[in-house]
Amino acid sequence: xxxxxxxxxxxxxxxxxxxxxxxxxxxxxxxxxxxxxxxxxxxxxxxxxxxxxxxxxxxxxxxxxxxxxxxxxxxxxxxxxxxxxxxxxxxxxxxxxxxxxxxxxxxxxxxxxxxxxxxxxxxxxxxxxxxxxxxxxxxxxxxxxxxxxxxxxxxxxxxxxxxxxxxxxxxxxxxxxxxxxxxxxxxxxxxxxxxxxxxxxxxxxxxxxxxxxxxxxxxxxxxxxxxxxxxxxxxxxxxxxxxxxxxxxxxxxxxxxxxxxxxxxxxxxxxxxxxxxxxxxxxxxxxxxxxxxxxxxxxxxxxxxxxxxxxxxxxxxxxxxxxxxxxxxxxxxxxxxxxxxxxxxxxxxxxxxxxxxxxxxxxxxxxxxxxxxxxxxxxxxxxxxxxxxxxxxxxxxxxxxxxxxxxxxxxxxxxxxxxxxxxxxxxxxxxxxxxxxxxxxxxxxxxxxxxxxxxxxxxxxxxxxxxxxxxxxxxxxxxxxxxxxxxxxxx
Amino acid sequence: xxxxxxxxxxxxxxxxxxxxxxxxxxxxxxxxxxxxxxxxxxxxxxxxxxxxxxxxxxxxxxxxxxxxxxxxxxxxxxxxxxxxxxxxxxxxxxxxxxxxxxxxxxxxxxxxxxxxxxxxxxxxxxxxxxxxxxxxxxxxxxxxxxxxxxxxxxxxxxxxxxxxxxxxxxxxxxxxxxxxxxxxxxxxxxxxxxxxxxxxxxxxxxxxxxxxxxxxxxxxxxxxxxxxxxxxxxxxxxxxxxxxxxxxxxxxxxxxxxxxxxxxxxxxxxxxxxxxxxxxxxxxxxxxxxxxxxxxxxxxxxxxxxxxxxxxxxxxxxxxxxxxxxxxxxxxxxxxxxxxxxxxxxxxxxxxxxxxxxxxxxxxxxxxxxxxxxxxxxxxxxxxxxxxxxxxxxxxxxxxxxxxxxxxxxxxxxxxxxxxxxxxxxxxxxxxxxxxxxxxxxxxxxxxxxxxxxxxxxxxxxxxxxxxxxxxxxxxxxxxxxxxxxxxxxx
Numbered sequence: 001x002x003x004x005x006x007x008x009x010x011x012x013x014x015x016x017x018x019x020x021x022x023x024x025x026x027x028x029x030x031x032x033x034x035x036x037x038x039x040x041x042x043x044x045x046x047x048x049x050x051x052x053x054x055x056x057x058x059x060x061x062x063x064x065x066x067x068x069x070x071x072x073x074x075x076x077x078x079x080x081x082x083x084x085x086x087x088x089x090x091x092x093x094x095x096x097x098x099x100x101x102x103x104x105x106x107x108x109x110x111x112x113x114x115x116x117x118x119x120x121x122x123x124x125x126x127x128x129x130x131x132x133x134x135x136x137x138x139x140x141x142x143x144x145x146x147x148x149x150x151x152x153x154x155x156x157x158x159x160x161x162x163x164x165x166x167x168x169x170x171x172x173x174x175x176x177x178x179x180x181x182x183x184x185x186x187x188x189x190x191x192x193x194x195x196x197x198x199x200x201x202x203x204x205x206x207x208x209x210x211x212x213x214x215x216x217x218x219x220x221x222x223x224x225x226x227x228x229x230x231x232x233x234x235x236x237x238x239x240x241x242x243x244x245x246x247x248x249x250x251x252x253x254x255x256x257x258x259x260x261x262x263x264x265x266x267x268x269x270x271x272x273x274x275x276x277x278x279x280x281x282x283x284x285x286x287x288x289x290x291x292x293x294x295x296x297x298x299x300x301x302x303x304x305x306x307x308x309x310x311x312x313x314x315x316x317x318x319x320x321x322x323x324x325x326x327x328x329x330x331x332x333x334x335x336x337x338x339x340x341x342x343x344x345x346x347x348x349x350x351x352x353x354x355x356x357x358x359x360x361x362x363x364x365x366x367x368x369x370x371x372x373x374x375x376x377x378x379x380x381x382x383x384x385x386x387x388x389x390x391x392x393x394x395x396x397x398x399x400x401x402x403x404x405x406x407x408x409x410x411x412x413x414x415x416x417x418x419x420x421x422x423x424x425x426x427x428x429x430x431x432x433x434x435x436x437x438x439x440x441x442x443x444x445x446x447x448x449x450x451x452x453x454x455x456x457x458x459x460x461x462x463x464x465x466x467x468x469x470x471x472x473x474x475x476x477x478x479x480x481x482x483x484x485x486x487x488x489x490x491x
Numbered sequence: 492x493x494x495x496x497x498x499x500x501x502x503x504x505x506x507x508x509x510x511x512x513x514x515x516x517x518x519x520x521x522x523x524x525x526x527x528x529x530x531x532x533x534x535x536x537x538x539x540x541x542x543x544x545x546x547x548x549x550x551x552x553x554x555x556x557x558x559x560x561x562x563x564x565x566x567x568x569x570x571x572x573x574x575x576x577x578x579x580x581x582x583x584x585x586x587x588x589x590x591x592x593x594x595x596x597x598x599x600x601x602x603x604x605x606x607x608x609x610x611x612x613x614x615x616x617x618x619x620x621x622x623x624x625x626x627x628x629x630x631x632x633x634x635x636x637x638x639x640x641x642x643x644x645x646x647x648x649x650x651x652x653x654x655x656x657x658x659x660x661x662x663x664x665x666x667x668x669x670x671x672x673x674x675x676x677x678x679x680x681x682x683x684x685x686x687x688x689x690x691x692x693x694x695x696x697x698x699x700x701x702x703x704x705x706x707x708x709x710x711x712x713x714x715x716x717x718x719x720x721x722x723x724x725x726x727x728x729x730x731x732x733x734x735x736x737x738x739x740x741x742x743x744x745x746x747x748x749x750x751x752x753x754x755x756x757x758x759x760x761x762x763x764x765x766x767x768x769x770x771x772x773x774x775x776x777x778x779x780x781x782x783x784x785x786x787x788x789x790x791x792x793x794x795x796x797x798x799x800x801x802x803x804x805x806x807x808x809x810x811x812x813x814x815x816x817x818x819x820x821x822x823x824x825x826x827x828x829x830x831x832x833x834x835x836x837x838x839x840x841x842x843x844x845x846x847x848x849x850x851x852x853x854x855x856x857x858x859x860x861x862x863x864x865x866x867x868x869x870x871x872x873x874x875x876x877x878x879x880x881x882x883x884x885x886x887x888x889x890x891x892x893x894x895x896x897x898x899x900x901x902x903x904x905x906x907x908x909x910x911x912x913x914x915x916x917x918x919x920x921x922x923x924x925x926x927x928x929x930x931x932x933x934x935x936x937x938x939x940x941x942x943x944x945x946x947x948x949x950x951x952x953x954x955x956x957x958x959x960x961x962x963x964x965x966x967x968x969x970x971x972x973x974x975x976x977x978x979x980x981x982x
Contacts (some may be wrong), residue, residue, distance in 0.1 A: 014874070014958040018594030019865075027596060031603040032512035046615050050840045053619040054952035061627035065867040075600075079857075082616035087605045094613070094831075099605025101511030105518055107602035111807040111858075112522040114578045114590025122585070125573035126536050128544040137550035153644055154703055154851035164697060179670035181678030181733070186689075188671045198829045199850055205825065206655060206848055210669025210698025242672070255831055298852070310851070316602040318851055334696065338689045339944035340585075340745055340952075349541045357697055359690055360645035360801070360809055366570075367602075374510075376556040383505070439835070453830035462832075467505040482527025 014298035015466060035101055038470070039088040048082035084448070089468035092477065093450035095254075095282050095414070096387075096465025099316040103373035105317055106367025117361040119341065120349035127352055130365035134321055136372060141287045145163050147323040150352055151364045151416050155281040155306050158200040158322040159248070161330060161356045162304035163190060163203045163444040166246035166275030166325065169303075169335035172455060175332065176451025176486050179208045188213050189237050193225035195255055197279060200248050209245075222409050223250065223258035223454070234272055246275035249302075251295050252283025255452040256408035256416050259283065262298030269303070274366075278305045281320070286388070286412055289381045295411070300453070312387075312413070313380065315371050319364050330355040387413040387464045390474050394462055397478060403485055407459035416459040419481070421489050431458040442482040447477045525597055530579040530959070534936025539573035544665050575939070575968055580959035583968065584941035586745075586905070587878075587956025593865035597858025598807055608852040610832065611840035618843055621856035623968065627863060628800070632778045635791050640816040641843055645770040649813040651740070653795035654694045656682060656765035657737035659824035660794075670699045679704050679856050680728050681704050683739035684716035686746055688770060691739050695717050705745040713900050714749035716740065718756060723851040725763055737766035738791075743774025746905050746943040746952075747899035750774065753789030761792070769796045772811070776803040777867050777879070777903055778901075780872050801906070801958050803878075804871065806862050810855050819903060822845040831869070872973040878904040878953070878955045881965055885953055886904045888969060894976055898950035907943065907950040910972070912980050924979060931975040938968045 117126025134149030286309025608617025625640030775798025
């Protein structure tokens, strides 16, 4: 598809600008084709084998500038076959996500401006637009006025910052004295359901609580945190001399999208003086629809709250929205201002570097702004509802199939199910069968599913979140499941 | 500049694709114009006042989808005036950086594919291309074969991961038991020069070492770490019962770009069994030029090493390259693999989520690959050398001026200097004079400088790193300095 630019590669053009214009126009057409359905020309799950791409590429960087046609040709022939297409409408693994047209426009502009919004002054627009769109989203989610919101890259970082703030809030002089070598400090404990995301335990590792500092609370029959067990764990730990710090409630767990009973958990946190962090990374977006707002009940009582616009709000990765009613505690935990980062307005404006680990901050607000304005609240709601309806229809279909069973409630756009061929009980054989079924389906290239382990064993997940996913994709998925089932049952 | 697309905003088009094509083409032309010099139409440092942009924007997200023309119009009239233009050739504050044409192409494609390279299988290309380009860069920098490299978002995170690995390496069962509530654990200590970046102390806060766990070592006359003082500090700390963990050597400090004596520091680390982390975030890129390779002498002995392609290698923010000869220790520190993140090849392939905090990983390798191929090693060297030459010429000019003094050696592309009008000694008055001079210069809109505090007081910094910066920008800068000096001396 690449034609000659008619220009030599000019190193004297610092940005390779003449080339840039021509290449970027061609790339835009390729991207538009891809979004319009071209993604379907590729298998969702890459068929590349480990090492295929590495072996195809040279072992050293080129000595001289290369022809843009050649770069693109290599991208198409070598890189693309090794891409798993998260922006393909058949992507239903993990959580379906979307690099939407408006989001891509925001990223283009952000790369071109290439600002670092570490301080208000180093790009007032980056800080102010970020605070404004986070306020828009806060209002859309009906969260309290005193929630201060900013963007992180991932929920892993958002939750890490939240737990660091909880630690700072514990009045143990952790900022000055740290945790090690102190005889005045008991073991610290953080609680979350055993269905919480692994990033919570990882945050505990990072912050120096250790795996012992993380206590997983069992779930009830619907994969929601068992609040009585939480109470008991806290009380046991206090008796054993631990210092409970924080509870993480999950709204939309990764395995089943179950919703922890946040109001009851908030009550425990209030009574026990514990920090409440809510991880609504996936499901938070749903609450933009009034009929789904129930899932955030109790979140108004949280000390911190995260949801990811890059998960189910059509914003390209990465964009994680972190809210807190205690921004000053985040600052206490993280603010360090050497002379070279002071400005005439230090202390008078919000310098977002003060609230977290990373000094470098991309202009992420631009893509969020572009998406929110391009779809409007009603457009976002339409797509969220469409995804939920597709999932509910799929869930009903599973319930009707004699050899399939639903593995958990499906409150949003993710359905957990498993094949259960006649005569095969829950156990290793059934797990193996389902894993083989999943691989069979994924080999098709039309859809890509992932799995998890639930109380009754392995379950497959259909996770709808790509804006292009439609009824025909779900139909293809259903046919592949039935075909796989037949094929594996009668080998 | 925006014309009508001739299409209604179609929500039934999931990606707003028809609009996307038209808008993206227009945006490409805007970006190309911006790169070709259009950036110069804007003041480098935004003249926006705190709250200007926030007040201009609505307080809620739009209910309905908005016209793309209107979004662009608002971007131009409201957002742009609040942008500080890091991609402007007159940007010489902090470290000059570049969103180059090829880098922008990489970001466009990355936003469109929107992959999450958390696991090898979730996008083999993201993992393999990352490992390949990091190898290209490793060879370019003449670092050892056994350095394993991957990309982080920022050096703040790279250094955090490195210090977490140092902590894991200390055989104190930190992964399981954490740091708190233990009577078998002394206070931990991390060492860096007092010129090290604030992200090092911030990593110490995050990891639970506290500010007490960070010991700043004094610098010599050239702002390099005083190795005798390091030895003494370690020995004092051991006697006082502390457990030294790691030393951070800086190659290209933020204030003056001084280079710590890494070979001597490595010797201390070897004798004392300490982890050596090298922060070459800015200056590492220079070592792609053989005549600058001296700055990495001794880095072959490091346990971990970071440099940022998004700083001085023309890659848009964010891209930080972290190398280590002990990838297995990073895995021990961070790997947590719940069932839902297992794949058939778990353990047989590199899953990059295992090496750090963040599960979500953008396809950053694409932009690095595009930049390295588009410029080639010789093109990168040409621009690096050009920047160094511009800085050396500026430094010589400072030395010739009767009322300016150079405040530190200038080994790379950053020059620290101060005005010293007749009769004004070092001290508060001189500091105030220089801060006023800087604000005067920055008000021009032609260049943007930042400051730091050195032994003799405040110094201004001219930091050349934008690929578009040329002799004419430096000449403008010189004239502005002289004009400001005259104006402030004779008010």
